[in-house]
Amino acid sequence: MSSQTTDAETKWNGLYIDGEWRQPEGAAETTVTSPATGEVVATIPQATEDDVDEAYAVAEQAQTEWAQTPPQERAAVIESAVERLQERQDEVVDLLGREAGSIVPKGAKEVQLATGMMNVATSFPFRDGGDHEKSIIPGKENVVEREPVGVVGVISPWNFPFHLSMRAVAPALALGNAVVLKPAGDTPITGGLLLADIFEEAGLPDGLLNVVPGPGSTVGDAVASDERAEVVAFTGSTEVGRQVAQRAAENFAEPALELGGNNVHIVTDDADLEQAVDAGVFGTFMHQGQVCISINRHLVHEDVYDEYVERLTERAAQLPAGTELDEVVVGPIINETQRDTVLEFIEETVEAGATLETGGEADGLVIEPTVLSDVTNDMAAACNEHFGPVAPVIPFSDDDEAVEMANATEYGLSGAVHAGDLERARDIADRVETGMIHINDQPINDEPHVPFGGVGASGMGRYNAEAILRKFTRTKWVSIQREQREYPF
Template sequence: MTERGFTTDGSWNALYLDGEWVEADDRDTIAVENPATREEITEVPAATEEDVDRAYEAAAEAQESWAATSVEERNAVIEDAIELLDEKRDEILESLAIESGSASAKAFAEWQTAKGLCHHSLGFGEQMGTETSESMIPGKENEVERVPEGVVGVISPWNFPFNLSLRAVVPALATGNSVVLKPASSTPVIGGLLIARIFEEAGLPEGVLNVITGRGSDVGDRMASHPELDVMAFTGSTEVGKRVASLAGEALALPAMELGGNNPFVVTEDADVDAAVDSAVFGSFLHQGQICISINRHLVHEDLYDEYVEKLAERAEALPIGDPRERENVIGPVIDEGQRDDLLEYVEETVEQGATLETGGEADDLFFEPTVLSDAENDMAAACNEHFGPIAPVIPFSDEDEAVKLANDTEYGLAAAVHTGDLDRGRDLADRIEAGMVHINDQPVNEEPAVPFGGMKASGIGRYDGDEIFHEFTQTKWVSVQNETRDYPF
């Protein structure tokens, strides 16, 4: 078998099924490119529906014995995986740069968050004990325990491939489930196959984790509708998520959906402009804005508007652009041509609608310039759509009611942030904004292992992280014991 390490180097042209690396053989393959250089990194198999079936069958067969292992045994595997995350940190960071275009700050934050989520999952096994409950029937004892759901399917995206795969995989394993993981076809190594390698090295039993590579258009429907599926954990666009959730529902599997966002950043007239711009630059341009919780719209009070736009544009122009393997570069490439072309179209259409291009708006191959658009309105293309790029439309407002109306005027409700000089006022605004996560005097790109992560409205179903993911991946089971002979009425 081909030796596989912990970087994108070498051959990854295999699926990970039932504890074995299954070579591509006569399957079609998918070329994986470095978006910064456009060089081919490797190729991976384009899995078939038969491969998906094999993965689910292996997971279903392995799940019962995995659930029967002790909490200590399951945690030992996860602890060994965490040690590998530490030991192979530099290789993981390099793979994030090469495969997903992640600049150093983003890559490190992704690795750090993934590690924290793994640590948090170690406590889930202890929560799967039995609790007693009172009975209205004499002599009866009621026990309620939490048990695994069974087989968890995971479809993860390309923007934070390592973290957003592990935040589903590890809690699922910790609670006694088995997993079938399909990473995005743009990031199949760091989002999937390298994770399989980590858990293989950590001693995870065969079949408990299976990794399928391939295009969603080919195998996505089978992933989301398989008869062995019990929970479908999906992170991606709302449009695709609706179909995934529908298929999972037809299979009577629970959908755990983290979907799109159109996140407002509200700056009130008493805010510290420099602090707000500091937050805005990070929240708009980290990872080229390719983050579901990045700032999509800057809503700025008219009294501060001109100063804010000027300072934001100056900061955007100064951000270093280039290959993310060079530590000084902050802006790396967007993921592919389709993403770039969408961004160019959003900017062009928004300017045609009356906005002013303050800076940016052009691309050199896949390197898209940080872009600031003033005189924007909520219904312009770059504002009303989830643009998923380094574009900052800045929209003025006159009072708090207008700010809240603008913030909520979207089908999405994932994340938001408010900058203000009055924390009580900020809390009031946070309460009025329809979003699952709101940050005061910060920006919306935040994820912490112990805090629930998810959105309202069209931004998803359920929550990741915190103890919420524990409840997504487990179910209750009631066992009663009648200790005394029961008196029946007939």
Template structure:
């Protein structure tokens, strides 16, 4: 498996991009320059899409067992290079070793799940209203899919689109986030190349959004765009794609709620909240944004939560026992600190943390927060926990649904049916009872409602996203066209 990631990957070849710009790549914890890549420009993007379109024609005809064999070999390549992948996630994405290891496993599960898809391209034969007619429905690949990967879980979230797209007979062009060009892009070229994927089917273009960002969507070749990232960018992509009648699968931002009802087990709820808030520094679309606690349980929850959060180890992500590593860049740190400062001005109280050293923001806990403060209204995407009291279930549900997001969530209750009944009231694509919101299983539908996205990833549901249906009818006997034709024969 190739480990020099200084070039882009187009039509089965590693080559310099044609842009005048270089793409830097920096370790978010140490500030070390990792690698520089000459960026791709519009000409490179055009070559990548055309290569994918040409290769996809034969790939769509490939026998399902041969597609499956490539994916099975991909699993082997990933397992053989597990430590390399984890090391890159740590130094490029700022992942802790704990998070990088879990992310690798999640991506591996996606590929394993995808090995079944070539044999799930099922069609149907339907009855007809016409005598002697047979209706056949075929499930076909879309053609070429453009994948725009994020920087927070770059390896898993990119693979979540790449592997199913290839498994269902599509060609792929990947544009990774500028902060993670390797773990969100170039490393896949190396993996699938080693697995024997035919030339041209997977292409990776590393380039700046200002140079090729819109073009990866508007280029005439791709029939679908798969994007994971912020709601603002996702809306822009949706507008560009919609104007050209392209399909989209958009997994966008979340302002996820964690609700502690009046009958919750506080010890269990605290543990769940710590994981759901501080895992990967809170840089997860599914991470907790707002913690709602019933007024009668608020003080008890807050004290125990603050006590345990204070024991989280933060700093160097390469150390095995680090819980909270760096944010991806200083811009993210400053954005969060600005919202923290403004919320404090409005009456919020910092009970733990609140300081940053470089890109490392201390685990922070804030109380006396209202649902209208910046830390509640905006997606935090960092290690800052806010605690908001509520009066009763109606109050909590109203606050939870007040904002235009609906990705994930969690609710805690000692009565599972009470928890489930409350979960039904929340307008979200996913919600978990007596757990935390960072859940993703490769066979279960994943996606959001409202401003949190469109479509569903994983399992049989990704087949609906990455394939299209074609109706072919067969008239087994001469058709009867009634008076329209009969009068011509008189």
């Protein structure tokens, strides 16, 4: 481990406000425990509402000057942060394993996703210039400027903590905003303090990124409800997202919400079953199913249902599971509460008449890769977002029934359709009510230049690309009357 890393790790026991690492005396503390080893990763003080208030105050003050900083200087800070991240990739992957239970390939993929978003963000300072519009008034020039919103509150989750924090933080900073970031309680380092450390190394001016770890019920509420927040970006459960949106809206802040999902993997009778099963295995068991865009339900045509279940079961039973994160495919669930919830969904589904084909047990926090057949849409593992390594397989008789079953949920985040006839696949995809859907693939896809988000209870707004540029800026209409105007009175 490099000396740089050693120096950085001494900072994990503090808050980061106004460019300072703080260890407040007498503060309540969060003990971060590794899901893989059970070891204590760090003991971190919890921010208070007063800390959040100070974070917003310094962010608001620092943002004014940052917004006036030439675009090449803002871009240079993001570019430098990319360089720091690339230099520290092994450290970041290791921290994701220790704190979030990420297997090594997942950790590496998360760093790749974050790097891609940061690279796209380096262009944002040069792409927010606005437009000229024609006028209906003779001699008038219309200029539509695009300005930073000001201060962005970010509340991030524990499953992909580094990427899902960075996809909001990097664009917000690149566009001239300041950020107050509240990472998830299970992942305060990789979801928050690590980003602060990287941007500090990159030369980000003080006050522009402030990290306030702590409980969602106090610190999260304070971040969402502060009147100085112009946008509140939240990724997490639909239940909490509704509360965040309400608190933000009370102060006329715009919410940016990516919430829960109940994503389908539709397999028709003319699909390439080998390809569909390959995609189904990855889309179900990647990061133990703890992905908002993972497969929650496998909808399979009745003519190929038995063969699909047999193949999927065989593959699932062979997946290595455990806590050796550089050797396994299925690692630990984030904590005991989440593990118990997943096991309850499995138990309730079997009690309701489903067949347990494989799995269903846990060793510590590791749940065996699980396949359930004879499932119906209303069973617990199917109608809930189970967020675990579980594959409920549901039969359908025709395309109309598949679409009807796919849409029988309040969620609409992602999905997939496998069919030999691409026109048929496209017809099904067009009728599934979701923000994203992938043909002859699986639902776990995220590209930094493509809009990302859902409909219904899966959220509001989009991340990535031009969508996040628009979210973190606002327009201002400036008109210039260059010729004397005639008025009616």
